Amino acid sequence: MKRHESLVPLSRDHHEALLLAQRIRKGKSVASRSDWPEDRGLQRDRLVEYFDTRLTYHFQAEEDFLFPLADHHLPPEEAITVLLRKQHGQMRNLISELRTAQGVQLENLLLRLANVLEEHIRKEERVLFQRVQKKVPEEVLQQCGKQIEKFLHSSKMTPSDE
Numbered sequence: 232m233k234r235h236e237s238l239v240p241l242s243r244d245h246h247e248a249l250l251l252a253q254r255i256r257k258g259k260s261v262a263s264r265s266d267w268p269e270d271r272g273l274q275r276d277r278l279v280e281y282f283d284t285r286l287t288y289h290f291q292a293e294e295d296f297l298f299p300l301a302d303h304h305l306p307p308e309e310a311i312t313v314l315l316r317k318q319h320g321q322m323r324n325l326i327s328e329l330r331t332a333q334g335v336q337l338e339n340l341l342l343r344l345a346n347v348l349e350e351h352i353r354k355e356e357r358v359l360f361q362r363v364q365k366k367v368p369e370e371v372l373q374q375c376g377k378q379i380e381k382f383l384h385s386s387k388m389t390p391s392d393e
Contacts, residue, residue, distance in 0.1 A: 234360065236376060237377075240383055241360075242360070247285075248352055251345075252346075272337065274341065278341070279329060290322075291386075293315070293319075296378045296382065297363070305362055314354070322347055326344070
């Protein structure tokens with residue numbers, strides 16, 4: 232199913248985050264021109280910066296706009312936002328631990344975060360987004376997309392169209 236335009240900004244972020252998870256798991260980037268460091272400490276620094284400057288706002292947009300929309304329009308048996316919110320919390324906790332981790336603990340936390348991040352994104356893309364696109368009225372989904380776009384723009388996550 233094609234991604235609804237209102238969800239495209241979140242899907243773009245998901246693509247970026249999946250690449251990041253892949254780099255963490257492999258310990259390097261598969262792209263020949265990538266500047267992704269092989270040093271785990273430098274990877275941690277990049278990941279923490281990514282979280283602080285991008286992912287935290289992405290989570291906020293989902294929690295403030297998309298999840299309430301899903302909770303309202305999806306039948307309770309189809310709602311997965313409780314799990315997704317829990318995963319956001321797990322990732323916030325892992326990032327917090329990562330900030331000072333060293334050695335084996337650093338390696339384990341990086342790999343745990345990469346796994347949770349990938350699982351989370353797959354769940355959002357394959358389950359939540361599909362259900363939202365099918366069940367939420369078009370005009371409501373459009374409005375949600377505008378709110379997400381405005382929020383991300385105001386948080387400096389997206390380039391200005393001006």
